[in-house]
Structures are given as C-alpha cells and as structure tokens.
Amino acid sequence: MADRSGPLAGLRVLEIAALGPAPFCGMLLADLGADVVLADRIEPNPQVTDLGRAAISNRGKRSIAVDLKSPQDVALVLQLAEQCDALIEGMRPGVMERLGLGPDICLARNPRLVYGRMTGWGQDGPLAHVAAHDLNYVALSGALWYAGQAGEPPLTPPTLNGDAAGGLYLTIGVLAAVMSARATGLGQVVDAAIVDGSAHMLNLLLGGRALGQLVTERGGSILDGSHWSATYRCADGQFISVQSFEPKFYRLLLGKLGLGADPAFANQFDRHTWPEAKRRFAEVFAQRTRDEWCAMLEGTEVCFAPVLDPEAAAKHPHMVERGVYSSPDGVLQANPAPRFSGTPAASPGPVPERGADREWVLREWLGVEENA
Numbered sequence: 142m143a144d145r146s147g148p149l150a151g152l153r154v155l156e157i158a159a160l161g162p163a164p165f166c167g168m169l170l171a172d173l174g175a176d177v178v179l180a181d182r183i184e185p186n187p188q189v190t191d192l193g194r195a196a197i198s199n200r201g202k203r204s205i206a207v208d209l210k211s212p213q214d215v216a217l218v219l220q221l222a223e224q225c226d227a228l229i230e231g232m233r234p235g236v237m238e239r240l241g242l243g244p245d246i247c248l249a250r251n252p253r254l255v256y257g258r259m260t261g262w263g264q265d266g267p268l269a270h271v272a273a274h275d276l277n278y279v280a281l282s283g284a285l286w287y288a289g290q291a292g293e294p295p296l297t298p299p300t301l302n303g304d305a306a307g308g309l310y311l312t313i314g315v316l317a318a319v320m321s322a323r324a325t326g327l328g329q330v331v332d333a334a335i336v337d338g339s340a341h342m343l344n345l346l347l348g349g350r351a352l353g354q355l356v357t358e359r360g361g362s363i364l365d366g367s368h369w370s371a372t373y374r375c376a377d378g379q380f381i382s383v384q385s386f387e388p389k390f391y392r393l394l395l396g397k398l399g400l401g402a403d404p405a406f407a408n409q410f411d412r413h414t415w416p417e418a419k420r421r422f423a424e425v426f427a428q429r430t431r432d433e434w435c436a437m438l439e440g441t442e443v444c445f446a447p448v449l450d451p452e453a454a455a456k457h458p459h460m461v462e463r464g465v466y467s468s469p470d471g472v473l474q475a476n477p478a479p480r481f482s483g484t485p486a487a488s489p490g491p492v493p494e495r496g497a498d499r500e501w502v503l504r505e506w507l508g509v510e511e512n513a
C-alpha cells in the first residue's frame with residue numbers, strides 16, 4: 142500500500158545500495174511518489190565517506206539493512222524483488238550475478254520485473270569491468286572535450302553530465318520499461334551506462350558540429366568561445382553570465398554596455414573578433430559589482446544571470462517564489478522536479494536511518510509481522 146503521493150504513487154522500487162547515479166535515480170523516483178525500498182549495507186561502505194543524514198539521494202526512501210554475503214538476506218532480497226515493479230542496482234557488472242541476485246534469477250521469480258543496471262562503461266565492452274568514475278566516463282564519451290577554455294586542459298566539471306545524467310537515463314529507462322511491462326506483462330533489463338547517456342546528450346551539440354558552429358578546438362565555438370556567451374568577473378570578485386545568442390538580444394546587450402556603436406562588436410558570429418571583444422567585455426564588466434549589474438541587466442532581454450553559489454541561489458527571489466530549494470534537517474537541497482498539475486509530489490520524505498524500516502518493509506511488501 143502506497144502512502145506517498147505524486148505521479149508515481151503505487152510504483153514499487155527496490156534499490157540495492159550503490160554510489161552516485163543509481164541512488165540519484167532512486168531519489169528521483171521517490172521524489173515523484175514511488176515507494177522506494179533501499180536495501181542498504183549493514184555497515185557503511187568502508188571505501189567511501191558515509192554521509193549519514195546528509196545523504197540527500199536517500200530522501201523519501203525506506204531502508205532495510207542486508208548482508209548480501211548471507212544466503213538468508215539474499216533470499217529476502219529475492220522475495221522483495223518478487224513484489225516490486227523495478228529493481229535498480231549500480232554495482233560493477235557481474236557482482237549482482239555473483240551474489241545470486243542477477244537478472245536471470247530475479248526475472249525468473251518476477252517476469253514483470255524491470256531490472257535497472259547503472260554503470261559507467263555499460264554491461265559489456267572492453268572496459269566494462271574496469272573501475273572508474275564520473276570524470277573518466279565523461280572523458281571517454283566525448284563530452285568532456287568541450288569543458289574548458291582555449292589552450293587550457295579540460296576542467297573537472299561538477300558530476301552532473303556523468304553521475305546525475307546517468308541517473309536520469311536510468312530513470313527514463315526504468316519508467317519506459319515499466320510502461321512496456323504494464324502493456325505486455327514482461328519485464329526486461331535496462332542497461333544504463335554513463336558513457337551512453339553522456340554521448341547521447343552530446344547530440345544536442347553535434348548538429349552544430351555539422352554546421353561548423355561547434356569546432357573541435359576547445360573554446361572556439363559559439364557557445365564556449367564568443368564574448369556574448371561567457372562569464373565575467375565583476376568589481377567585487379563575483380561573477381555574472383551572459384548568453385545573448387539571438388542578434389536582437391545581442392544588440393540590446395551592446396546598448397546596455399555602451400558598445401552599440403563600436404564597430405569591433407558589429408559581427409557577432411565572426412570568431413576572429415571574439416578574443417578582443419571578450420577582453421573588452423571583461424574590462425566593462427569589471428567596472429561594477431555583481432549587484433550593480435543585476436540591478437541593470439536582470440529581468441531585461443539581454444539573457445543575463447548572476448553566477449550564484451547554491452546558498453545564494455536558494456535565496457534569489459525567483460528561486461524563492463518557485464520554492465526551488467529547502468533545508469529540511471538543516472541540509473540545503475533542491476525540491477522535486479519537474480512539477481505536475483494533477484498529481485503534485487509531496488515534500489520529499491526524510492533520509493532514513495540505515496535499516497530503520499525493516500518492520501514496515503516486511504509487513505507492507507511481504508505481509509510478514511516479524512515480531513508477532
């Protein structure tokens with residue numbers, strides 16, 4: 142029986158505890174109302190810092206602690222897998238099989254089950270079994286190539302293109318496969334690899350490559366090389382962003398900066414003019430503080446925003462009015478997204494204590510009263 146609300150109310154998901162993207166997928170599903178039971182480790186993973194109550198990715202889930210090296214607990218996980226729509230896991234390929242929890246066994250027990258697998262490299266291929274992390278996967282996918290400035294090494298971006306996007310692809314895959322299982326009665330394996338998702342997202346840019354807008358040289362393309370698509374340091378050391386792509390918005394920006402009549406800025410898309418134009422923009426933006434630029438440019442059509450740290454972002458009037466962030470238990474976090482008009486998601490539930498919901502899980506999912 143579901144007690145969560147949101148468009149996924151009634152969807153049961155069993156998540157085998159892992160790092161990064163798989164828990165992020167579990168959070169997305171829980172945010173949207175799914176009943177997510179986290180099969181957690183009995184003790185924290187010794188390889189990584191235990192985030193405890195700050196493990197935002199676990200919010201809204203129920204936790205049951207299991208020792209997957211114990212046949213008894215493996216049997217329990219299989220029983221839970223029989224009762225759910227989807228199982229998600231993020232271990233190295235072959236680990237679940239070794240534990241006796243591989244897809245063949247689980248699907249034999251529950252033919253409607255969607256078995257979602259999250260990895261960096263994928264379930265097969267020469268690197269499938271090799272340890273790596275976000276940066277490595279994004280590097281191999283082709284996407285990291287464009288992160289950075291001309292003549293500089295690619296930077297280490299926040300783990301959004303790899304881990305977070307990988308979790309999003311797992312989420313989409315799981316939901317698509319659940320729809321298919323509801324229509325056909327048959328579950329399947331979803332192999333969500335960060336390299337696939339990261340490359341797939343590059344499609345957004347690869348069309349521009351065909352047109353010459355995206356060149357191989359880092360920092361040489363319209364969106365990462367031009368003066369009108371950049372961040373600038375202000376007089377107080379803070380930063381602002383402009384991305385005045387359309388000529389009408391670009392002209393407006395030039396006007397606001399007092400450069401409208403300057404011929405050096407006349408050819409917006411001529412990449413030969415960009416380095417000098419960027420230097421001139423930098424000089425102009427360095428003359429006022431970020432707040433002064435906000436007062437002048439925010440809310441206009443020049444395509445402008447201040448660059449904010451998450452705490453400042455949470456306090457920005459636009460973000461406040463939309464309620465984008467909150468701080469339950471004193472831990473700053475973003476609220477569920479997207480938003481639904483008919484089945485809105487409730488506020489996310491708390492981060493569970495490890496193993497705290499065993500009684501609830503056994504009763505609600507298996508009909509077993511352990512202490513009766």
Ligand SMILES: CC(=O)SCCNC(=O)CCNC(=O)[C@H](O)C(C)(C)COP(=O)(O)OP(=O)(O)OC[C@H]1O[C@@H](n2cnc3c(N)ncnc32)[C@H](O)[C@@H]1OP(=O)(O)O
Nearest residue numbers: 160161182207208209210231232233260261272273274275
């Ligand atoms: C910042 C980031 O990029 S996070 C994303 C990292 N990459 C991924 O998530 C991709 C997929 N995952 C992986 O490739 C790997 O899990 C890595 C590289 C992240 C970590 O490698 P490892 O620490 O060696 O973990 P691996 O997944 O191989 O195995 C997990 C081990 O924990 C054990 N384990 C997991 N849960 C439990 C449990 N509840 N009880 C007992 N043992 C458990 C497994 O049995 C396995 O041990 P074994 O090899 O003795 O059977």
